[in-house]
Amino acid sequence: MNPLDKIHALDEIEKDILLCMQSAGLALQELGKEKSSQKSAETQSQQFLKSLSSVESKLSEQINYLTQVSTGQPHEGSGYASAKVLQMAWHRIQHARSRVRELEETKAKHSHAARQQQKRQQEHAAAQQQQQQAAAAAAQQQQQSAGAGAGAAGGSAEGGTTSGGGVASGVGGLGSDTSGGMPTN
Numbered sequence: 188m189n190p191l192d193k194i195h196a197l198d199e200i201e202k203d204i205l206l207c208m209q210s211a212g213l214a215l216q217e218l219g220k221e222k223s224s225q226k227s228a229e230t231q232s233q234q235f236l237k238s239l240s241s242v243e244s245k246l247s248e249q250i251n252y253l254t255q256v257s258t259g260q261p262h263e264g265s266g267y268a269s270a271k272v273l274q275m276a277w278h279r280i281q282h283a284r285s286r287v288r289e290l291e292e293t294k295a296k297h298s299h300a301a302r303q304q305q306k307r308q309q310e311h312a313a314a315q316q317q318q319q320q321a322a323a324a325a326a327q328q329q330q331q332s333a334g335a336g337a338g339a340a341g342g343s344a345e346g347g348t349t350s351g352g353g354v355a356s357g358v359g360g361l362g363s364d365t366s367g368g369m370p371t372n
Contacts, residue, residue, distance in 0.1 A: 190266060193252075200245045207238035 214231035217223050256267040 190270075193249075196245065197249065200242060200249070203238055203242045203245065207235055207242055210235035210238055 210231050214228050214235055217228040217231060
């Protein structure tokens with residue numbers, strides 16, 4: 188018997204239970220009348236007992252089937268074991284998907300943090316480079332202004348003589364006296 192047949196059997200049992208309750212209700216209704224018909228009440232009671240017996244036997248069959256299936260014992264026509272394996276496989280797949288999703292989120296967080304850190308490092312390196320360039324430009328400008336001042340005082344920019352009689356050497360007009368005297372500006 189396949190699962191669809193089991194569902195149809197349970198549906199039939201449900202209909203029998205409704206019929207049983209309906210018969211009991213009609214029997215009680217008949218007995219509740221002032222002038223009740225004993226024959227009608229007995230007919231409804233007999234139909235109730237017949238329906239109740241049918242429901243009991245069908246439910247017993249279903250319960251016996253379920254006890255055989257739930258013990259894990261192999262039994263003819265049972266799809267319980269394969270359904271359980273399938274259910275567990277779906278559960279494992281869902282778990283794996285959720286773990287992969289968590290790992291992707293963690294990876295995205297760390298990638299974002301690494302990109303931001305790399306960006307900050309690049310900005311810091313660029314700022315340092317700009318500072319170094321600014322310092323070099325300031326030093327060069329200072330050397331040029333010092334050289335211009337030395338040239339105006341009478342010395343030459345390169346290779347000239349100083350007032351102390353020595354040879355001036357240096358970059359940008361800043362010379363040092365080789366005779367031991369003070370350089371001129």
